Amino acid sequence: MSYAGFLAALRAEGLTVVEVKTNGKSPASHNRNSKGPFGPVHGVLLHHTVTKGSANTVETCRKGYEGLPGPLCHGVITKDGRVHVVGYGRANHAGLGDDDVLQAVINEKPIPADNEANTDGNRHFYGFECENLGDNKDPWPAAQVDAMVRAATALLRAHGWNKDGKEAISVIAHAEWQPGKVDPRGPGYPGHAGIRARVAERLKHPASWSADAPSKPSTPQTPPKEDGMPSAKEIAEAVMAYKIDDPRTSGTKYVEVKDVLWWAGADSAQANTKVKDLEKQVKNLTDLVTQLTKTKEK
Template sequence: MAPPLSYKEFIAALKSEGLTVFEEKTDGKSPEHHNRNHKGAWGPVNGVMIHHTVTKGHDATVEICRKGYASLPGPLCHGVICKSGHVHVVGYGRTNHAGLGDDDVFRAVVAESYMTNPPAANEAKTDGNRHFYGFECENLGDGKDPWPSKQYVAMVKAAAALLRAHGWKQKSVIGHLEWQPGKVDPRGFAMSKLRSDIAACLAKPAGKWGGVTTKAKLTLESLAKRVEALEAKVK
């Protein structure tokens, strides 16, 4: 367990990995002051959670994650990772991204004790909004919307930045689908693969990881092209 990074440390960690970071203001104030801390504790922190947004479009995605909905007020995460590969910080502190999750998963993440994947989530008891940093990643989440390589690389680097700052390993990163029963996000890639790439990033000095291998990059790009071709046929 660890206290959360200060806001300045959080931003510095992201930038140290070579990420382009935008700090999105709310009512003229820094995202440092946009949170849900009045609804519960923020920290100790124990890991990083990855989501997909079920949205399309850069501006709309950032705005939804910043403001939230009537039934789920924002911020809905700490950072939004758009298809451009940029990270938009929309809040800092407790955010509405994780909800209640599985106790066994929580213990496995804290101990970094699982093998390839954490135990299956079958209950919702532990307050994830208190214990996890959250990144919402722009994607429709239908299994067809592609993940551009620059976005995927940014996801790896954003997670690695926080792990490096806390001295955690890749097993401190989980997907929402691994945390809460019934969730499917992020859809379109395996969390085990993401964790493997995060480990590769952590093996390099901050900002020195070159991204996914050429073979993996070509696979991601070829899958995106195949999806586009199939969609064109449907139209």
């Protein structure tokens, strides 16, 4: 995947991406490629930083520190949910890990316990360092966890990993890769399996999907009629067919309600016609009187 494709995948998943330059240059050229290969890439590795403060965290991951030069990951996910891209290519984040774990990721099979450190992880994994003290007390904000899920999903989606819709094996925690590591951990972190479950759910939807988005309202359905209860239509038909005394014959005949209503409407229409005829006659007489008056004045 190209650097441009990497950024596009993250942004398509709804993430706010910040590119952090080194010596005025794009993160695309900031890497450890001179120290070893990058690729083939098979998955995403999540870490916690054991740092405090977003600016300090991003800068540490960009430049590294004595004995471990940067970049220390590809993206830093701060507590506000933003992804700060600090490098692209080989990065010092995964270190040596278990070859059985890597094989499980490649085969998309359940992750075994890590008990060896014999395989170069920097070559095979994208890395996201996530701002947290790592003391198992510092809480993980929901926005940050959501960004972790989206970042992992973006790359799984772009590579076509875990298409079967089951557990998203292609995203693992540092604790599952290298013996002795414990990250990520802490209050609010849903657990490694929990992260994978959320990623798997996102993969079932378009990249623009949000778990908290309101669902499309379903088409209203007519509630079923209770046993023994007539419908509104049946009641109306029964009323219209009900027979009452014929008002024209002083009760000597019976007629249906609908006929009486029709007569009332017909009588009303006939009355309206007569009124209009009378109005026309009055107007004609008025015009005639006016004309006669003018003739007399002359």
